[in-house]
Amino acid sequence: MALNREQIAQRVASELRDGYYVNLGIGIPTLVANYIPEDIDVMLQSENGLLGMGPFPLDDEVEPDLINAGKQTVTAITGAAYFSSAESFAMIRGAHVDLTVLGAFEVDQNGSIASWMIPGKLVKGMGGAMDLVAGTDNIVVTMTHASKSGQSKLLESCTLPLTGVNCIHKVVTDLAYLEIHDGAFHLRERAPGVSIDEIREKTAGQLIVEGEVPEMRLG
Amino acid sequence: MSGFNKVVASYDEALAGLADGMTVMVGGFGLCGIPEGLIQKVKEMGTKDLTCISNNAGIDGFALGMWLENRQIKTMISSYVGENALFEKLFISGEMEVILTPQGTLAEKIRAGGAGIPAFYTATGYGTEVAKGKDTREFDGRNYVLEPSLTSDYSLVKAWKGDTMGNLVYRMTARNFNPMMATAGRITVAEVEEIVEPGELDPNNIHTPGIFVQRLIKGSFEKRIEQRTVRSA
Numbered sequence: 013m014a015l016n017r018e019q020i021a022q023r024v025a026s027e028l029r030d031g032y033y034v035n036l037g038i039g040i041p042t043l044v045a046n047y048i049p050e051d052i053d054v055m056l057q058s059e060n061g062l063l064g065m066g067p068f069p070l071d072d073e074v075e076p077d078l079i080n081a082g083k084q085t086v087t088a089i090t091g092a093a094y095f096s097s098a099e100s101f102a103m104i105r106g107a108h109v110d111l112t113v114l115g116a117f118e119v120d121q122n123g124s125i126a127s128w129m130i131p132g133k134l135v136k137g138m139g140g141a142m143d144l145v146a147g148t149d150n151i152v153v154t155m156t157h158a159s160k161s162g163q164s165k166l167l168e169s170c171t172l173p174l175t176g177v178n179c180i181h182k183v184v185t186d187l188a189y190l191e192i193h194d195g196a197f198h199l200r201e202r203a204p205g206v207s208i209d210e211i212r213e214k215t216a217g218q219l220i221v222e223g224e225v226p227e228m229r230l231g
Numbered sequence: 232m233s234g235f236n237k238v239v240a241s242y243d244e245a246l247a248g249l250a251d252g253m254t255v256m257v258g259g260f261g262l263c264g265i266p267e268g269l270i271q272k273v274k275e276m277g278t279k280d281l282t283c284i285s286n287n288a289g290i291d292g293f294a295l296g297m298w299l300e301n302r303q304i305k306t307m308i309s310s311y312v313g314e315n316a317l318f319e320k321l322f323i324s325g326e327m328e329v330i331l332t333p334q335g336t337l338a339e340k341i342r343a344g345g346a347g348i349p350a351f352y353t354a355t356g357y358g359t360e361v362a363k364g365k366d367t368r369e370f371d372g373r374n375y376v377l378e379p380s381l382t383s384d385y386s387l388v389k390a391w392k393g394d395t396m397g398n399l400v401y402r403m404t405a406r407n408f409n410p411m412m413a414t415a416g417r418i419t420v421a422e423v424e425e426i427v428e429p430g431e432l433d434p435n436n437i438h439t440p441g442i443f444v445q446r447l448i449k450g451s452f453e454k455r456i457e458q459r460t461v462r463s464a
């Protein structure tokens with residue numbers, strides 16, 4: 013069975029380590045915050061100027077001056093810090109953030125990523141995504157393996173305008189966990205019940221399968 | 232001391248000298264930390280052909296959305312403009328030029344501009360459309376793009392508290408682009424929630440020193456929330 017959004021987030025959460033500063037993008041990456049293992053502490057960085065983002069507020073805690081990068085009202089945890097956008101991107105571009113999780117339209121076998129623009133459709137802008145992929149080496153991309161019409165999103169070469177080149181090394185899809193190096197996708201884990209054949213069929217880029225590929229452990 | 236009194240009595244005075252074709256920076260992230268009264272005043276003045284530098288473009292009918300409705304912006308420099316249907320129309324029809332800029336690069340362009348640095352190299356955007364036509368250079372085996380800095384004729388910023396000398400303190404995530412924009416304006420106008428006397432703000436905790444601020448006005452703020460998101464108890 014392909015993973016749902018929550019399960020993709022659950023798998024990404026196992027990449028978290030105690031003491032990590034983490035930036036979570038909009039969409040599935042945001043859900044990762046719900047699956048932080050109880051025995052570790054992580055600090056969530058929100059690029060609009062908050063380190064130590066907490067859960068959404070209770071109705072009577074809503075504070076217009078306190079939002080996340082998705083413009084949602086949030087809270088700040090004990091030990092949090094506020095700062096300017098320039099300082100925020102010094103953290104990001106300067107590789108001080110330990111792990112970044114973001115979504116994408118396409119990823120290719122050289123680690124390039126397209127996530128911000130579909131020509132002919134509404135162009136909303138790249139926000140902080142280009143800075144985030146230029147920062148830490150430790151980036152996890154979350155996406156569905158193929159489009160609804162069955163087109164692979166794991167390609168030999170991205171077709172859409174790029175967010176960054178040769179910068180992605182880890183991808184969690186609804187079907188698999190893969191690593192990217194030496195110009196190929198390396199299949200590391202399968203979603204429970206998903207066959208290697210199905211993954212092979214839905215991966216347009218070069219896929220390397222070595223030995224027995226274990227099923228993912230979730231939670 | 233009077234030479235250092237930055238307080239102005241009216242929005243007319245706060246924006247005196249703003250003219251068609253100027254470059255204006257506007258602080259804020261979404262609707263958080265925006266100089267609401269100054270934005271409203273520029274709308275009423277009807278100043279045209281502005282180059283507007285702001286992370287976002289407001290929403291339909293509010294904030295910078297009002298300048299869009301009034302067709303006051305010729306060129307918009309932003310990182311993300313997703314919440315505005317009119318923006319899309321003006322962009323696609325070519326009525327308005329849009330320069331999409333990565334958020335961190337935008338922040339640094341403004342910081343550098345305010346600090347007297349004409350350009351800087353960043354890895355952000357290398358190999359993408361953002362780097363087209365720009366110089367690139369390799370440092371220690373990694374490729375970087377040369378990004379020119381930004382300054383403005385007027386920077387309109389929002390702070391929480393300001394003293395009469397223009398020292399500013401921001402609150403929570405309403406800080407965002409405001410401190411850099413304050414440094415990058417030929418004339419920086421700060422709209423604050425509260426004006427206090429010199430000495431009332433702790434000098435250890437000033438976010439923007441008064442040297443960067445030319446005019447200070449007390450505003451009133453609606454603080455509209457774009458995405459009210461709550462959890463249940």
